[in-house]
């Protein structure tokens with residue numbers, strides 16, 4: 001018998017709150033940087049919601065607690081789980097595979113075993129607290145087996161899944177030794193959401209190839225088998241976004257604007273400030289960006305005294321070897337550029353290896369004439385949308401890789417192929433030289449798009465589809 005039950009449960013690898021322990025040993029839970037919680041908070045409060053996930057530290061046992069009207073249910077991961085399920089299978093197998101093998105994925109059976117058992121623990125925890133006929137929304141690639149496991153435990157539930165990262169073409173996906181189990185795991189959901197139309201297409205194709213089901217976009221039909229009746233699953237694109245209004249309000253605050261002016265001054269008032277903001281990840285194309293910038297300085301098309309690149313690279317997955325190597329490469333390149341083109345008191349790259357609060361990010365966006373998003377592959381890229389949301393002055397130029405989900409929507413950005421270094425160099429120069437009327441025209445169009453398709457729109461569309469498709473009790477969610 002369960003002692004608690006919730007009508008709407010979200011489950012993700014990480015909880016939306018981070019546990020912080022102060023110097024004096026007191027514990028606090030800070031809201032994490034993700035926009036997901038902002039989007040879901042009102043729905044969860046109304047629908048009696050709970051959020052199940054990992055608190056980010058090894059062996060942490062913590063009782064469930066309430067936070068802003070949401071029940072937070074922390075799950076414990078051991079050091080072994082972290083090494084095999086999280087750093088191993090999630091971030092050294094699935095992550096590189098799903099990002100088009102930019103880095104080589106490692107396939108280890110012991111990691112897979114751990115992925116299965118941790119997914120089962122997440123499914124058990126959710127099954128134990130969800131009310132009869134309730135709705136569960138499973139998030140991201142770390143938990144792809146949860147939908148099927150949950151359906152087996154609780155056939156009464158309505159189950160949604162959203163994949164925040166790309167879903168690769170079958171030729172790549174088929175490398176995975178456990179490809180059939182993953183696809184079967186996902187097919188336990190009623191609705192499977194992807195960032196791009198192409199991702200949903202890649203998934204449907206994998207289902208056809210591996211399971212032989214009939215697909216007619218957006219539907220996938222599972223024939224009846226034994227005592228299981230036939231089922232229809234929806235696989236469709238729901239591009240995620242940010243809380244655009246909140247971001248704009250932040251940027252409009254006088255202290256944020258004053259901070260933006262201060263940043264420009266602190267950087268020596270260069271003619272042009274360019275900005276990169278990324279998790280330090282090999283999918284982000286930071287090396288390609290630096291190469292283009294280095295060459296532009298070398299060619300004399302940019303003059304070091306006039307221009308400045310601020311690169312914020314927030315630390316990420318630092319125990320995974322590929323990430324360690326990447327950090328060394330990036331820091332070597334930054335050192336080279338500053339060594340080659342720096343003068344006393346001015347270095348052309350300001351490299352910051354830490355995260356910043358949202359206020360500081362908004363000020364940086366306002367201070368930046370050109371925003372560089374040069375990812376080699378990215379599910380969406382919310383930084384691009386944040387930059388646009390912050391620019392209430394209708395100024396600034398977004399240079400955006402075609403390999404991001406955001407580029408499907410943000411067509412008025414200066415779109416680039418980051419593999420084409422010459423093309424990227426031309427685009428950077430074009431962005432720097434773009435006349436004010438063109439900047440304004442493009443930024444206005446971008447801002448309209450980001451305002452209309454914000455994160456509330458995203459969650460509403462997903463939950464509506466889920467409610468409609470299941471004609472179950474999830475009716476009312478997302479209204």
Ligand code: G6P
Nearest residue numbers: 013014091140141164165316317
């Ligand atoms: C991406 C993934 C998220 C993940 C985040 C940070 O955005 O889609 O699921 O939480 O990166 O990565 P981390 O490994 O620190 O959770």
